Amino acid sequence: MSTENDSLGGFLRHRRERLSPQEAGLSPGGRRRTPGLRREEVASLAAISSDYYGRLEQGRLTNASSATLASLARALRLSLDERDYLFRLAGQEPPSRHSAYAHIDPAMLFLLDALSETPAQITDDLLTVVAQNQAATALLGPWTGLPDFDSNVTWRWFADPSSRALNVPEEHAAIGRAYAADLRSGLARRPAREKYGTELAKDLLERSAEFRNLWEDHEVEPLTSSAKRIQHPEAGVLDLQCDVVLSPATGHRLIVFRPRPGSGAGAKLSFLSVLGEQNFD
Structure with a gap:
């Protein structure tokens, strides 16, 4: 298990835990035992499976696509700098402004x-x-x-x-x-x-x-x-x-x-x- 992908999982987990349901456009629902979003909520927002997202957080995946990384950046409401950092943690160059995976305001x-x-x-x-x-x-x-x-x-x-x-x-x-x-x-x-x-x-x-x-x-x-x-x-x-x-x-x-x-x-x-x-x- 590579240090690079451990860092990717840690970054995803940290951003997930600091994002409230309201900030992600979700209903807060009932009482939550831990702060932030649940893994399955991030997965749903990014249109990926909960299992796939869980393996990313755990550092067990090393080949996340550009489309998946861009979807996660949007789901987690990352800034432009944070999005670029996410791509680099995954071993990829951040997309250009004119890419289909470009940063959204x-x-x-x-x-x-x-x-x-x-x-x-x-x-x-x-x-x-x-x-x-x-x-x-x-x-x-x-x-x-x-x-x-x-x-x-x-x-x-x-x-x-x-x-x-x-x-x-x-x-x-x-x-x-x-x-x-x-x-x-x-x-x-x-x-x-x-x-x-x-x-x-x-x-x-x-x-x-x-x-x-x-x-x-x-x-x-x-x-x-x-x-x-x-x-x-x-x-x-x-x-x-x-x-x-x-x-x-x-x-x-x-x-x-x-x-x-x-x-x-x-x-x-x-x-x-x-x-x-x-x-x-």
Whole structure:
């Protein structure tokens, strides 16, 4: 058992014990015998098994992936320096700002947790989903931690037409145009020939004639607040306002799906919230 991985386990345990359930967006529940979060709570927040997390804390694992380390950094609400330290303890170089595992502004994670009954998710500057609250998962399905480009909203829109099923057909054209313009805007802010963004755009140009046509228009515009109608198989049609909040510190975006006044969508979101809690139990 290596000293390096003993240190990794000790660091994880220390940060787990100092983080309160409220700070992690969880209900405090009943009386706790020890301070901080339980191991299974950290595992759930990081979308890994309790057994896997336990072996990490005990120093019995030596090959945690970058995706797992990034998920743990978010679950434990680590600062940027703490996240970099976690990666180095695991023998890995910390990810760059433009990586799918880049640091998320803790203030944005706090807002995500606070919006417990309002669907919200955090994306990077290219619209790759890096965190969701439970309400967003109930409304939109799981989007985080998927392989290749599957967590990218723009890629899924053009590469997998079934991903459009939740959007009413009359909005498809406008949504596709907005996603293409947003991708060009995001790429313009990244270093030239940055790998992830370059490969994402190249893949879409090869795979989708619709995307190629929109790309040729050279429209450049980041996403802004817009009205959307979501047709959910269990809740019906929801009239929502999709708001975008930018983090100047990291470039991540908090995307909030709030009910439009007088639409009745609030009651439907409450229904989905209850349904989601049942599915997560």
